[in-house]
Amino acid sequence: MVRELVWTGFLSADGVMDSPGGEIEGHPAGGWVFRTDFLPDAFALKGEELAETTALMFGRRSYEAFAPVWSTSEDHAAYRDLPKYVVSSSLHEGAILEGWGETRILRSADDVAALTASDGGAIFIHGSGALARSLSDADLIDRYHLLIFPVLLGEGKRLFSRSDQRERRLRLRDSEAYANGVLKVVYDVVR
Structure with missing residues (x-):
């Protein structure tokens, strides 16, 4: 069974x-x-994502930010023993945090594609904006879990590329609106 690649985050x-x-x-x-x-x-x-997550994927900068915090956080204890993948052309093996489960460095989108073609469950990408954009552009992300906040910021990192590309359709899997203005939107990428 092909592994699903899911980006999850706040927008x-x-x-x-x-x-x-x-x-x-x-x-x-x-x-x-x-x-x-x-x-x-x-x-x-x-x-809800915890029950479905079988592995985590990060870009280098997000890995370097999350690993020292999440490895000791009780809120993220369920992630400790999960396999982790860091997609980076520059990270060296010595930079991998000890004691936070098996971690493997992937060097390219081709490596990610090979991983998702293997057996196993869903791999969740947290943060990792540059990685998310490049994997989206390569048509490798299968689902988006979005929490959309009622704030306008203007400038900042975007999840989706602004480059001209072919149309991609999304199918709504789940949605909900909350009293604080946050919207949950879960989309499957239509292929």
Whole structure:
């Protein structure tokens, strides 16, 4: 059975995905996720994903940001023993964090395609904007789990490429609106 590749993350209403965690991430409006009223139901998707996740995939920068935090976080304990894949042309083996499960470096979209053609369950990509754009452009992402926040940011990293490309259709799998203005939208890529 072919493995499904799923991108999951937070977007502003105008499609900016970067710096939900704080200004330190490089965006002057960083921290926008945490300035939205917290409703547990609006984040239920994140818990639902755990039951389906069989492996994690990151770009280099997201791996370097998440690994030191998630490896010791009780909120992310379920991820500790899952296989992890880091897609990077520059990361060296010595930079892999010890004690956070098996981690393998993939060097190209072709390596990702070979992985998704193997047996196994869903692989979830968290953050990793540049990786998500390149894998989307290569038509390798199968599903998007989006939490869209009621904020407009203007500038910032975009999930989807602005380059001219062929039309891609999405099929709505699930959606819900929450009282704090957050929208959950889950799309399958139609092939």
